Amino acid sequence: MVQKSKKLSSFKAPAPKVDAPAAPKRRGRPRAYEPDVALAKALDLFRKDGFAATSLDDLSAATGMNRPSLYGAFGDKRELYIKSYQRYRDDARAAMIDIFRNEQPIRERLARIYAIALDIYLSGESGPRGCFTVMTAASEAVSDPGIRAMVLEGFVELDKAFAACFRHAREKGELPATAEPEVLAKMASATIHTIAIRARARVPRGELEAIVKGAIDLMCRAA
Amino acid sequence: MVQKSKKLSSFKAPAPKVDAPAAPKRRGRPRAYEPDVALAKALDLFRKDGFAATSLDDLSAATGMNRPSLYGAFGDKRELYIKSYQRYRDDARAAMIDIFRNEQPIRERLARIYAIALDIYLSGESGPRGCFTVMTAASEAVSDPGIRAMVLEGFVELDKAFAACFRHAREKGELPATAEPEVLAKMASATIHTIAIRARARVPRGELEAIVKGAIDLMCRAA
DNA sequence: TGATTTTCATACTGTCTCGCATAATATAAA
DNA sequence: TTTATATTATGCGAGACAGTATGAAAATCA
Numbered sequence: 001m002v003q004k005s006k007k008l009s010s011f012k013a014p015a016p017k018v019d020a021p022a023a024p025k026r027r028g029r030p031r032a033y034e035p036d037v038a039l040a041k042a043l044d045l046f047r048k049d050g051f052a053a054t055s056l057d058d059l060s061a062a063t064g065m066n067r068p069s070l071y072g073a074f075g076d077k078r079e080l081y082i083k084s085y086q087r088y089r090d091d092a093r094a095a096m097i098d099i100f101r102n103e104q105p106i107r108e109r110l111a112r113i114y115a116i117a118l119d120i121y122l123s124g125e126s127g128p129r130g131c132f133t134v135m136t137a138a139s140e141a142v143s144d145p146g147i148r149a150m151v152l153e154g155f156v157e158l159d160k161a162f163a164a165c166f167r168h169a170r171e172k173g174e175l176p177a178t179a180e181p182e183v184l185a186k187m188a189s190a191t192i193h194t195i196a197i198r199a200r201a202r203v204p205r206g207e208l209e210a211i212v213k214g215a216i217d218l219m220c221r222a223a
Numbered sequence: 224m225v226q227k228s229k230k231l232s233s234f235k236a237p238a239p240k241v242d243a244p245a246a247p248k249r250r251g252r253p254r255a256y257e258p259d260v261a262l263a264k265a266l267d268l269f270r271k272d273g274f275a276a277t278s279l280d281d282l283s284a285a286t287g288m289n290r291p292s293l294y295g296a297f298g299d300k301r302e303l304y305i306k307s308y309q310r311y312r313d314d315a316r317a318a319m320i321d322i323f324r325n326e327q328p329i330r331e332r333l334a335r336i337y338a339i340a341l342d343i344y345l346s347g348e349s350g351p352r353g354c355f356t357v358m359t360a361a362s363e364a365v366s367d368p369g370i371r372a373m374v375l376e377g378f379v380e381l382d383k384a385f386a387a388c389f390r391h392a393r394e395k396g397e398l399p400a401t402a403e404p405e406v407l408a409k410m411a412s413a414t415i416h417t418i419a420i421r422a423r424a425r426v427p428r429g430e431l432e433a434i435v436k437g438a439i440d441l442m443c444r445a446a
Numbered sequence: 447t448g449a450t451t452t453t454c455a456t457a458c459t460g461t462c463t464c465g466c467a468t469a470a471t472a473t474a475a476a
Numbered sequence: 477t478t479t480a481t482a483t484t485a486t487g488c489g490a491g492a493c494a495g496t497a498t499g500a501a502a503a504t505c506a
Contacts (some may be wrong), residue, residue, distance in 0.1 A: 005485085025503095025504070025506080026451095026452075026503080026504085027450080027451050027452060027455070027503075027504055028450085028451040028452020028453060028502075028503060028504075029451080029452050029453040029501065029502040029503050029504095030291070030307075030452085030453075030502075030503060031452090031454095032228070032453080032454070048366075049275075049363065049366070050273070050275065050362050051276075051357045052272075052273065052275035052276040053275040053362075055492075055493065055494085056493075056494060056495080057492080057494095065454095066454065066455060066456085067455095067494085067495075068264050068454075068456095068496075068497095069453070069454070070454095070457080071496085072452095072453080076494080076495075077473070077494070077495090100253055109401045124383075126290065127365045127366070128365065129365075130360075130361065130365075131256035134361060134420055134485090135361045135362070135419045137275075137352065137353075137355060137421075137423045137424050138361035138362065138420065138423055139273050139276075139358070139362060141423050142271065142350045142351065142352075142353075142423055142425075143271075143272070143350070143423045148425060152316075152424045152425075152426070153483080155421060155424065155426075176494075178468085179300075180437070183437035183440070183441065184419070184441075185433045186437055186438070187413070187414075187438060187441060188412070188414065189416035189417060190410075190413040190438070191252065191410075191413055191436070192412050193413065193416045193417045193420050194409070194412060194413035194417070196359045197357055197416050197420075198360075198378060200360045200361055200364050200365055201360050201364045201374045201375045201378065202365075202371060202375075203369055203375070204366075211409045214403070214409055214410070215409070215410060215413070216405075217406070218406065218410060218441060218442070219441070241477095248473090248474070249472075249474085249481090249482075250473070250474055250475080250480080250481045250482060250484095251471095251472075251473060251480085251481040251483055252471060252472040252481080252482050252483040252484070253472070253473065253482085253483075254471055254482090254483065254484090255483080255484065277463085278462075278464085279463075279464060280462085280463085280464095288484095289484065289485060289486085290464085290465075290466085291465090291466075291467095291483090291484075291485080292483075292485095293466075294483065295468080295482090295483080298473080299465075300464075301463095392485020403454080434451065
C-alpha cells in the first residue's frame with residue numbers, strides 16, 4: 001500500500017497490455033537491456049543474499065546494466081528492492097490464484113498450493129531461495145516502515161486467501177460446521193512459513209512435503 | 224555442531240562454575256568490560272539488524288569495547304555472530320527447559336512455552352526482535368554451511384522437545400492414541416515460526432496470542 | 447546532413463568497511 | 477623497583493560501498 005504503484009510499470013507504458021509488435025519507435029538510443037529480465041535477475045540476487053549483503057556491483061553484474069542505467073530504470077537500491085518484492089508477489093500470486101479460486105476439494109487445493117510454494121522456495125541454482133516475504137520480514141521489516149507495510153500486506157493477503165478456501169469448504173460440507181476458517185487459515189499460513197524457513201536451511205523437499213501432509217491432515221480432519 | 228566449543232568460554236575458565244568471589248588475580252591490565260554483558264549487547268544488535276547490516280563500529284559502540292578488544296575476546300565478526308547465536312539459544316533453552324520437562328497438562332505447557340517465546344520475540348527497545356534462529360535461517364543459513372548446521376540443529380531441538388511433550392500427553396491419555404507426536408510437533412514449531420516472523424512485522428501481541436490459542440486448540444482437540 | 451533525445455560507459459567522490467599494527471596503560475610477580 | 481603480562485587506545489591501510497558527474501554512442505526527427 002505504501003509506495004503506491006506511482007510509476008512502477010512506466011517502462012511498460014508504451015506496450016498497451018496486448019503484445020504490440022508495432023514498435024513504438026522511441027526517440028533516443030535504444031536500451032541494451034530488458035527491464036523485465038533485469039528485474040528478475042535483481043530479484044534472484046536479493047532473494048539469495050538479502051538487501052544488505054547485495055551490492056550495487058553485484059546487481060550491475062547480474063543484470064548486465066551499469067550503475068547509472070540501474071538508477072535510471074529502477075531508482076536507488078531500496079526502490080529496486082521494493083520493485084523486486086512487488087515482482088515476487090505478483091509472480092507468486094499469479095501462480096496460485098487459479099487454485100485459490102477453483103472448486104476442487106479442499107485437501108487437493110491445499111496440496112497444490114503447497115506444491116507451488118515449494119517450487120518457489122526450493123528454486124535457485126546456488127541453493128534454495130525461501131520466501132521473499134518471510135526473508136524481508138526477518139531483515140528489513142523492523143527498521144523500514146514502508147517495507148514493513150508491504151510485508152504485512154503480504155501476510156494478510158495469504159491469510160485471507162486461505163480463509164476463503166476454508167470457508168468455502170465448510171459451506172460445501174467438507175469441513176464440520178464448527179470449523180473456524182480464520183483460525184485454520186493462520187495454521188495454513190504457519191505451514192507456509194515453516195516450510196519457507198526450513199527450506200533456507202536446506203531441509204530436503206521430502207521432509208517439507210511430510211510437514212505439509214501432516215498439516216493438511218490436521219487442518220482438514222473431521223473434528 | 225560446527226565450531227565446536229573450542230575455547231568458547233575461555234574467559235570463564237578462571238571462575239570454577241560456582242561463583243567465586245575469590246578473585247583469581249589475573250596478571251595484566253584488568254578488563255574494562257564484562258564479556259557476558261558485552262556479548263548480550265552484541266546479540267541484541269545482531270538480532271535487530273542482522274549480520275550484514277551490523278558493522279564492527281556499531282558493535283564497538285554498543286559494547287563499549289574498542290575493535291581490538293572485540294577481536295581479542297570474540298574473534299572476527301562471524302565468530303562473534305556465532306557466539307551471539309549460541310548465547311541466544313542457551314538463554315532460550317534455559318527459559319523453556321523447565322516447562323518442557325514438567326508434568327502440567329499439555330495445553331498449559333504449550334501456553335507457557337508460547338508465552339515465553341512471545342516475551343523473547345517482542346522484547347527490544349527499538350522494536351520487536353523476532354527469533355534469532357529464524358532470522359539467521361532467512362539470511363546467513365543459505366551461504367554459510369557452519370551457520371546453517373547450527374540453525375538446523377535449533378529446528379531439530381525444538382521439534383524434539385515438542386514431540387516429547389505430545390508423546391507424554393498421549394501416554395497420559397490427554398491426547399487420543401491416534402495422535403502423532405512428531406506431526407503435532409512440526410505444527411507446534413510452525414506456530415513458533417509464524418509468530419516469530421509476524422512479530423518482526425510488528426503484529427501486535429494480542430493477534431499473536433490469538434494465533435497461539437487457535438493452534439493449541441487445533442493440536443490438542445480430541446480427534 | 448545536422449539537431450535532438452535517450453541511453454551507455456567510464457570514472458570519480460566521499461564515506462564506510464574490516465582487520466591489524468603499534469604504542470600506551472594498568473596490574474601482578476620477581 | 478624492575479620485569480612480565482594482559483589489556484586499552486589510536487589509528488592506519490587497502491578495499492568495498494552507494495550514488496553521481498561527465499562525455500561518448502546510437503537512435504529518431506527535421
